[in-house]
Amino acid sequence: MSGLVDAATAILGASEKKLEIAAHNVANISTPGFKRQVGFSQLLRAAESDVSALPEVAVRRSFAQGKLSETRNPLDLAISGDGFFQLRAGDRILYSRQGQFKLSVDGNLVTPQGYVLQQQGGGDLVVDNAQVTIQQDGAVLDDGRPVARIDVFAAADAGSLAPVGESCFSAGGAAMDAVSNPVIRQGMVESSNVELGDEMVSMMTALRESEGGAKLIQVYDDLIGRAISSLGQAR
Structure with missing residues (x-):
């Protein structure tokens, strides 16, 4: 069960980071010479003894030339x-x-x-x-x-x-x-190399991912509720 919570937490954290990156880019769309931040997912092991891997967002810069x-x-x-x-x-x-x-x-x-x-x-x-x-x-x-x-x-x-x-x-x-x-x-x-359309797509993708993480938490709550209910009936 804890793995489900860890996965949901990692997904929600990654989507939040992607939203922050997109918002930062949009805030600097008029900053001359600004280089767009790009978030990309990499896998991070939850623990040394855990074979599963959780997504984490790392940040790099796009040095493509602006207009x-x-x-x-x-x-x-x-x-x-x-x-x-x-x-x-x-x-x-x-x-x-x-x-x-x-x-x-x-x-x-x-x-x-x-x-x-x-x-x-x-x-x-x-x-x-x-x-x-x-x-x-x-x-x-x-x-x-x-x-x-x-x-x-x-x-x-x-x-x-x-x-x-x-x-x-x-x-x-x-x-x-x-x-x-x-x-x-x-x-x-x-000018900056930020394209507003690209950032809007990034935001929408991050929101979709956060919805997936929230659904995992909901599934976990449902399973815990059923387990408690079953234990109560067994008594």
């Missing part, structure tokens, strides 16, 4: 293809595809969170004004004169990147290599 939208803001940048911008957040290095930058009082290009865009070879990217030209290969031109270059980095295993906030990632121990032929679009931003 590129034109803004005509010269400090809005979008990556076409693989890769991430390298950012400095205090003493940490983060990676993101959120390319909405503004010019700080120090001449740095910073994200809305205050993270500083890094240039090729490391170090903060500093420009004299916001009217710079940024070419597709990352070259930064001020009045036609090259002043810096922006590198785009990619991980050999994107699944090893750890999310920091909604649109940034920490490499941790993963190796990040510069993309040899990056394509950077000036005056554009990448």
Whole structure:
């Protein structure tokens, strides 16, 4: 009997997790550079001595590219293809595809969170004004004169990147290599890769699964009721 309860509890927990993932994706549908969370079921043994396995939901990120939208803001940048911008957040290095930058009082290009865009070879990217030209290969031109270059980095295993906030990632121990032929679009931003229709389907599927778990609990209650009733009659 306890196995039935364990299975129902696992199903209900998994469906709740899937609903949370879908809701989180929908909440960030307008967040530039946000990468959709994807829940997938894996089997987890209920106990070392138990041969049965229960479903558990694990989470990974979909790094599929979102739609590129034109803004005509010269400090809005979008990556076409693989890769991430390298950012400095205090003493940490983060990676993101959120390319909405503004010019700080120090001449740095910073994200809305205050993270500083890094240039090729490391170090903060500093420009004299916001009217710079940024070419597709990352070259930064001020009045036609090259002043810096922006590198785009990619991980050999994107699944090893750890999310920091909604649109940034920490490499941790993963190796990040510069993309040899990056394509950077000036005056554009990448939207999230969340599709509302997909999230609605995920929510409906999770609700159906929760109904199945609830039915298992109901079956268990019915069986316990019958057992108690039978024991009472036997006396």
